[in-house]
Amino acid sequence: xxxxxxxxxxRATSKAGRRKPAKTATKRPAAPSNDATAExxxxxLEAIANHLSAASPAxxxxxxxxxxxxxxxxxxxxxxxxxxxxxxxxxxxxGIDRMRDILIENTERFADGLPANxxxxxxxxxxxxxxxxxxxxxxxxxxxxxxxRLKLIEIHRExxxxxPGLMDRVRSSSFRFIVFCDDLSFDGNDASYKxxxxxxxxxxxxxxxxxxxxxxxNRRHLLAREMIENERSTAINPGEAVEEKVSLSDRFGLxxxxxxxxxxxxxxxxxxxxxxxxxxxxxxxxxxxxxxxxTTRGSRSGRVAWQFTQELAGRLGVRLTGK
Numbered sequence: 001x002x003x004x005x006x007x008x009x010x011r012a013t014s015k016a017g018r019r020k021p022a023k024t025a026t027k028r029p030a031a032p033s034n035d036a037t038a039e040x041x042x043x044x045l046e047a048i049a050n051h052l053s054a055a056s057p058a059x060x061x062x063x064x065x066x067x068x069x070x071x072x073x074x075x076x077x078x079x080x081x082x083x084x085x086x087x088x089x090x091x092x093x094x095g096i097d098r099m100r101d102i103l104i105e106n107t108e109r110f111a112d113g114l115p116a117n118x119x120x121x122x123x124x125x126x127x128x129x130x131x132x133x134x135x136x137x138x139x140x141x142x143x144x145x146x147x148x149r150l151k152l153i154e155i156h157r158e159x160x161x162x163x164p165g166l167m168d169r170v171r172s173s174s175f176r177f178i179v180f181c182d183d184l185s186f187d188g189n190d191a192s193y194k195x196x197x198x199x200x201x202x203x204x205x206x207x208x209x210x211x212x213x214x215x216x217x218n219r220r221h222l223l224a225r226e227m228i229e230n231e232r233s234t235a236i237n238p239g240e241a242v243e244e245k246v247s248l249s250d251r252f253g254l255x256x257x258x259x260x261x262x263x264x265x266x267x268x269x270x271x272x273x274x275x276x277x278x279x280x281x282x283x284x285x286x287x288x289x290x291x292x293x294x295t296t297r298g299s300r301s302g303r304v305a306w307q308f309t310q311e312l313a314g315r316l317g318v319r320l321t322g323k
Contacts, residue, residue, distance in 0.1 A: 117253030
């Protein structure tokens with residue numbers, strides 16, 4: 001080999017030695033397959049569903065109606081039992097004797113499986129409309145066997161649209177139910193009243209034979225007077241515009257009107273409460289204080305009489321047991 005060839009080979013070897021070793025590419029982890037991703041999502045969803053199911057109270061089935069005499073309906077399908085209903089004794093409701101007798105008779109017929117009407121209790125506020133419904137329910141159940149007792153279900157005004165769902169829940173039960181809505185009324189363009197109309201009358205299924213509806217309202221037609229007048233003034237056919245909404249109250253077969261009580265009726269309510277709870281005060285002083293209380297409130301009603309009784313009992317150190 002010539003000297004020139006040796007030098008060339010030596011330079012090539014030297015350069016090769018000085019070269020940096022080539023970097024080895026780092027392998028990325030293989031992307032998970034679509035099947036594995038879908039499986040992880042399904043497992044996560046199942047865990048969430050199990051957690052929600054465990055956290056939610058169980059729905060009340062037909063077999064649970066015997067656990068209580070009163071329930072509150074929730075639009076998610078739950079019927080929450082009420083262990084102790086807030087009510088007053090029927091005998092303490094003064095000044096509404098005629099309405100009391102009519103409602104008791106209607107409720108008793110229904111409890112006995114005889115024809116009875118849905119009832120609308122309307123009129124002056126604080127005159128015992130809702131108290132009468134709850135007291136009538138308790139009075140009817142006093143002498144009945146557990147299997148024959150009426151069940152009271154309260155549905156809130158804002159949940160009226162879920163009323164058909166409630167009807168489905170109780171339709172097949174052997175018990176009989178009073179579905180009760182307190183302070184029922186409709187404003188503006190509220191169309192939820194159509195659900196109530198369908199249940200009262202007119203729907204294909206209608207009201208189940210084991211259900212009766214009781215509602216209370218300050219309005220006879222469940223609508224504000226200005227709403228009715230506005231419908232009349234703006235509609236092409238005023239009569240037809242109002243007819244659909246006003247006809248809702250017509251579907252209650254029983255109307256019970258509650259009017260403002262007289263001074264004597266108001267004082268009778270106060271004396272009845274004081275006698276029942278053992279509140280002792282000279283009659284003249286009791287009358288004077290009760291009238292003064294109603295004057296400061298600007299009204300006389302059963303509610304005002306009860307509020308005065310609470311004030312008097314608290315002042316005299318008397319506990320209102322047995323309410």
